Every structure is written in structure tokens, then in C-alpha cells.
Amino acid sequence: MTETQPLTTSRRGQTRETETEDTGACPECDGRIVTDEERGEQVCEDCGIVVEDGLVDHGPEWRAFDDEDADEKRRVGAPTTKLLHDDGLSSVIGWQNRDAHGRTLNSEKRSKMERLRTWDERFRTKDAKERNLKQALGEIDRMASALGLPENVRETASVIYRRAVDEDLLPGRSIEAMATGSLYAAARQGGTPRSLDEFATVSRVERKEFARAYRYLAEELGLAIEPADPVEYVPRFASDLELSKEATQRARSLLETAKSAGVHSGKSPVGLAAAAIYAASILVNEKITQAEVGEAANVSEVTIRNRYRELLDAQDGAATAA
16 A cells, blocks of 8 residues: 655665655564655665665656646557558557567468458558558658658658648559659758759659659648758768868858859759869868769769859859958
8 A cells, every 4th residue: 555655764864755655574673664666666664774676667657747637648559650551550460470489380370370460451451542641651761761861751741641642632643753742842841852863763753753743742732842952962962972070161151152142043952062062172172073072962063063163253252242
């Protein structure tokens, strides 16, 4: 039976408030043994000996201050996720044909588990809409993994695709194209953009098709997507090329100056970022070729040559005006 003791004295002579539970008699002095939940110990009330320590707290990791708060926080199982077509609420039968003790199942039980997996898969996707979602979200997860996009971008892409399904935007368009367009939009919104050329390497459809799907989604869903900022591409390219922090900062400075002068208008942000990195490497005396930058950014050397001169001219113009 649990009772609240106003004060408990430990063997260290410290006195503090705690909630205790009577667990028996002390082996030394026959005093009452109580559980100190804050320290995870069982101690004697009279002599202070620690009978057991390192107790496991089987309660929840959250705190509740009233019954309503506790009901809202109480949960069972893994949290829901928009990355799965059923929000992660359905059952999942593992593929390892082993029991709870790690022993291999016999042939009869393996056959039974195969049948259960088949029926489980059928029940998880009971209609065409869920099958569509399952395929599309699988594509989003595959492409995001290949492009190194974070979890929040994948969640945003899945929400965009779900909105497209709910508003009946899919008829006449391929699932792969709409999934790619959703992920491209999410990457732009999340501040971790990837170029269309990078998406073309991982998508199962042509660049023109998923670019058209992206524009359609942005227009029909009213997605608030600002033009890509070339500065956002710099850290990734600089990391791939192993540039110094000084060169990275210099590339950022060149791009900020170019934006102030309006040089970036109407130009590819990827090309500008690549040109800024090449120009910065020259200014800080780091040896790097246009071919290496072009390979990292997936742009041509001609683009880098044209843009880096414009960036340097903009910097000279700003210095003259100052």
C-alpha cells in the first residue's frame, strides 16, 4: 500500500520529500523498508541502509497533473506517422521466421505465417486509394533516402500527396510523377532544395513529366513556395568538395552581394551556387577546378565560367560604390 511520507533520511544524511511504499522489514534492524522512487532505491526508515538500488520505473515517461491530462497523454504502441498509408496504426508481421525466443519455426508454422502475412497485407490495403497511397509513399521514401533528405521533408511530401489524393488531382497523371513533384515541393519548403537534375537521377519518370506535376500541385494546392535561394545549395556543395569554412563563407558573401545587385534574377540557383564556390576558391587560394565543381553541382563548366564572372563583377561594383 502506498503512502506519502513528509521526510525520508537516506544513508547520506540528506533529508528530502519523497513518495514511499512499504516493502517489508529491514534485515539489519527489522525496521520498515520503503521505496524511494526518486532515487530508485529501497531503504530502511530507521537505520538508512540501502537494501536494493537501481530499481526500474515501469511508469510513463510523462507527467500528468490531473486525470484529463493523463488521459490525453496515455498511449499504446509507436507514434502515428504520415509516412505510412495507414498512419502506422495497422499490424505488421515480421519477416523473420523465428519465435519469441529466437528459435527457427518449423515448416508447418512457417507456412502458417506466410498465409497470415498475405492476409495481413490484403487487409492493410483494402481499396484502390490505399494501394495508391502505399505505392506513392514508398516512392517518396525511396527517393528521399537516395537524395539524403531529412525526416521532416518526407513527412511534408506525404502530406502534400495526401492532399492531392483528397482533392482528386491524380486522374490522368502517374503516381510516380506526382510523388516526385510532392517531394520536390517539400524539399523547397523545408529549406533543403535539390535540383531537378538531381531528382531526375532517382525518379522513375522523365524530368519534364515530374516538373509538370510539381507546377500542377503548386498551383492547385496553393503551395507557398518561394524561389530557391542559391545560398541554400552552398553548404552541401562545399561539403562534397571538402572546402574550408573560409571558402564557404566567401561563397555566401558573393551570393548575398549578387542578390543585392539583382544579378541572380532569372538564373539557375544551382549554377549560381556552383559559380560562387568556384570564385570563392580562387579568392582564398584553394585549388579546385571547374570540372570538380561542375560534377558536384551537376552543372556545365560553361555555366560556371559565365556566372562566376558576373559574381566577381557584382562584388567589384559593390566595393566601388562603397
